[in-house]
Amino acid sequence: MGLASSWSVALLGLEGRIVEVEADIGAGLPRTVMVGLPDTALYESRDRCKAAIGNSGHRWPDRLVTINLSPAALPKAGAHYDLAVVAAVLAADDVLPEAQLAGTVFLGELSLDGRLRPVRGLLPALLAASRAGFRRAVVPQQQAGEAALVGELEVFGIATLTQLIALFRGEPVPEAAPDEPHPESAAVEDGEPLDLFDVVGQPEARWALEVAAAGRHHLGMLGPPGVGKTMLAERLPGLLPRLSVAEALEVSALHSLAGRPLESGLIRVPPYADPHHSASMVSIVGGGPRIAKPGAVSLAHRGVLFLDEAPEFPSKVLDSLRTPLESGTVSIWRSENQTRYPARFQLVLASNPCPCGLAATPGARCRCAPQAIRRYREKVSEPIRDRLDLQITLLPIRRALLDAALAQRETTAAVAERVQEARERQRHRLRGTGWSCNGEVAGPYLRGRLPLPDGTELIDRASESGRLSARGVDKVLRVAWTLADLDGCDVPNRAHVRTALALRSGDPSADGRAVSSELVESWLDTPAVLPGGISAAEDVATEPGAAFDESWAPVEEALP
Amino acid sequence: MSTPRPPGPHRKPPADRPTLGARGEQLAVDHLEAEGLAIVDRNWRCRWGEIDIVAAEPVPDGRRRLVFCEVKTRSGRGYGSPLEAVTYAKLQRLRRLAGHWLEARGGRAGGGEWAEIRLDVVGVLLDGGTGTPEIDHVKAVG
Numbered sequence: 001m002g003l004a005s006s007w008s009v010a011l012l013g014l015e016g017r018i019v020e021v022e023a024d025i026g027a028g029l030p031r032t033v034m035v036g037l038p039d040t041a042l043y044e045s046r047d048r049c050k051a052a053i054g055n056s057g058h059r060w061p062d063r064l065v066t067i068n069l070s071p072a073a074l075p076k077a078g079a080h081y082d083l084a085v086v087a088a089v090l091a092a093d094d095v096l097p098e099a100q101l102a103g104t105v106f107l108g109e110l111s112l113d114g115r116l117r118p119v120r121g122l123l124p125a126l127l128a129a130s131r132a133g134f135r136r137a138v139v140p141q142q143q144a145g146e147a148a149l150v151g152e153l154e155v156f157g158i159a160t161l162t163q164l165i166a167l168f169r170g171e172p173v174p175e176a177a178p179d180e181p182h183p184e185s186a187a188v189e190d191g192e193p194l195d196l197f198d199v200v201g202q203p204e205a206r207w208a209l210e211v212a213a214a215g216r217h218h219l220g221m222l223g224p225p226g227v228g229k230t231m232l233a234e235r236l237p238g239l240l241p242r243l244s245v246a247e248a249l250e251v252s253a254l255h256s257l258a259g260r261p262l263e264s265g266l267i268r269v270p271p272y273a274d275p276h277h278s279a280s281m282v283s284i285v286g287g288g289p290r291i292a293k294p295g296a297v298s299l300a301h302r303g304v305l306f307l308d309e310a311p312e313f314p315s316k317v318l319d320s321l322r323t324p325l326e327s328g329t330v331s332i333w334r335s336e337n338q339t340r341y342p343a344r345f346q347l348v349l350a351s352n353p354c355p356c357g358l359a360a361t362p363g364a365r366c367r368c369a370p371q372a373i374r375r376y377r378e379k380v381s382e383p384i385r386d387r388l389d390l391q392i393t394l395l396p397i398r399r400a401l402l403d404a405a406l407a408q409r410e411t412t413a414a415v416a417e418r419v420q421e422a423r424e425r426q427r428h429r430l431r432g433t434g435w436s437c438n439g440e441v442a443g444p445y446l447r448g449r450l451p452l453p454d455g456t457e458l459i460d461r462a463s464e465s466g467r468l469s470a471r472g473v474d475k476v477l478r479v480a481w482t483l484a485d486l487d488g489c490d491v492p493n494r495a496h497v498r499t500a501l502a503l504r505s506g507d508p509s510a511d512g513r514a515v516s517s518e519l520v521e522s523w524l525d526t527p528a529v530l531p532g533g534i535s536a537a538e539d540v541a542t543e544p545g546a547a548f549d550e551s552w553a554p555v556e557e558a559l560p
Numbered sequence: 561m562s563t564p565r566p567p568g569p570h571r572k573p574p575a576d577r578p579t580l581g582a583r584g585e586q587l588a589v590d591h592l593e594a595e596g597l598a599i600v601d602r603n604w605r606c607r608w609g610e611i612d613i614v615a616a617e618p619v620p621d622g623r624r625r626l627v628f629c630e631v632k633t634r635s636g637r638g639y640g641s642p643l644e645a646v647t648y649a650k651l652q653r654l655r656r657l658a659g660h661w662l663e664a665r666g667g668r669a670g671g672g673e674w675a676e677i678r679l680d681v682v683g684v685l686l687d688g689g690t691g692t693p694e695i696d697h698v699k700a701v702g
Contacts, residue, residue, distance in 0.1 A: 027698060027699060027700065027701075028698065028701060029643055029644075029646055029651075029681060029698060029701050030641060030643045030644045062641045062643050062644070062683070062696060063698070
């Protein structure tokens with residue numbers, strides 16, 4: 001009979017708070033009460049623990065057992081407190097030596113026969129415990145690998161309650177029956193890595209994808225069905241540099257919270273989320289009762305959020321992306337707490353030019369009424385489109401081009417190498433600022449602290465004519481810097497600025513040749529600024545896969 | 561004419577052998593006496609129910625404390641411990657019966673002969689006749 005404490009972690013989003021689980025065995029008829037704002041799953045912990053102890057050869061105390069979760073005012077949810085509850089009760093009952101529990105954090109759900117089950121959010125919980133000064137962690141054996149990602153913590157992976165008791169009594173730990181597989185591990189089988197080599201044709205789009213990867217720019221793709229928009233988007237994560245350790249910890253913690261098993265180690269490949277257009281606002285932004293769960297924008301943190309068939313998404317859902325696009329975080333408020341999740345994702349939007357998809361295809365007969373096309377395009381609101389740094393139009397590839405296109409294709413590895421080099425230049429230039437790539441740099445820094453590129457009057461003109469918003473000016477500057485980085489130039493030149501303007505002007509109201517110098521010309525209303533013989537433009541054109549020659553010809557003519 | 565009752569787990573024990581409950585109560589009495597309590601009454605019945613044991617123990621001011629005791633006996637843990645079988649309703653009844661007992665004896669708690677009253681539960685686990693019975697005495701339960 002007595003009193004003992006053990007420790008666990010309450011997760012409020014990614015933030016973990018230490019929870020002390022006190023167990024008191026006092027005079028009174030057998031009864032177990034649990035106090036301290038437990039939710040249903042946690043209150044049921046009482047019954048799971050009772051059965052688990054009974055089936056592990058021990059007895060739940062025949063007395064009034066009071067379990068207190070403190071701080072009492074903090075709402076607590078989830079089944080991962082089971083292990084801490086059992087440890088505290090067994091220590092209060094003198095089955096476990098209480099002194100051994102100090103400095104140890106317990107996380108795990110129990111089954112009725114005393115086996116341990118994996119829990120969600122183990123990684124962020126243990127990170128919080130480590131920061132709070134805990135030095136040991138007892139976790140389900142299946143998740144020992146995930147727990148080991150947190151350095152500085154001595155991890156004990158246990159499979160059954162019997163093992164826990166033996167461990168803390170200093171007795172030889174019995175072997176447990178082999179684990180059942182993690183119930184959710186089947187869902188994340190990594191398929192064949194996707195290679196850019198598989199994409200046939202689309203040199204402009206491939207090049208735009210490279211620019212997007214190099215500078216972490218948001219990308220909009222417009223094109224008829226079947227031209228490879230989805231294929232391209234899926235291959236973007238492969239072009240991005242692998243995550244640094246700090247980024248990987250952050251990303252892995254978010255995915256741990258969403259229930260993804262991490263026994264194979266930290267997530268080092270930028271994540272990719274492609275919610276279907278039936279997605280609700282909550283599933284995209286994050287939410288849920290009491291304590292909000294991360295949504296797609298957070299699961300795409302440091303990676304790619306791909307919205308295929310963007311106009312089919314409810315406009316409210318699309319517009320909810322506006323704030324996270326700017327701030328890189330989402331704050332979700334609930335009555336009991338506020339949760340902030342990181343959401344620094346790279347947005348890729350794909351859409352058809354009209355409901356039937358053929359409007360932009362030369363020679364195809366689109367039967368959509370002009371009003372229908374207009375309505376369709378306006379579903380992606382202007383504020384969202386304004387946040388896309390690159391807007392490209394894809395044309396269908398003609399059969400005659402397939403052979404030539406096949407010969408020209410590059411692999412992901414080759415492109416990723418150039419992206420990596422461009423990123424190195426950015427990191428070097430932005431060292432000490434906290435930013436690592438052009439897409440993140442704040443406007444004032446871009447305009448005030450970095451040298452202004454040659455040809456800013458092109459931007460001024462576009463801005464004065466009302467075609468470029470203030471945000472758009474910064475976006476064009478950022479893309480121009482990325483183009484310079486890809487070219488190995490120290491400062492963007494005129495051609496870079498012009499290309500950046502063209503890449504941004506992929507006006508869906510224009511026809512399929514949106515990205516063309518003629519368009520830029522008319523767009524700027526100054527035909528004279530585009531004389532031939534701009535050396536850097538040739539540099540761009542020599543980039544493999546790029547079709548940016550003087551005339552910005554459509555794909556058919558650009559290929560040999 | 562009555563047909564003979566078939567033998568089964570619920571048949572009555574032979575008349576010369578005490579029931580499980582009676583054996584448990586005797587063990588409880590022995591336990592209480594070993595603890596220094598004096599037995600005042602046993603199996604006191606009235607129309608509202610029965611009190612298993614009424615005992616008394618001295619308190620510092622020279623008077624005595626009345627202990628009303630409910631005894632619950634079980635022969636195994638298959639259906640849980642004996643104490644778990646004592647429900648809130650049973651305790652309520654014990655409390656009410658304590659009042660009736662005092663009324664019948666013309667006493668009252670607090671001011672008179674008795675300093676105070678207390679309700680206890682004694683759980684007796686008879687381990688199938690083998691080994692020693694386990695006695696679990698919980699004081700001041702309601």
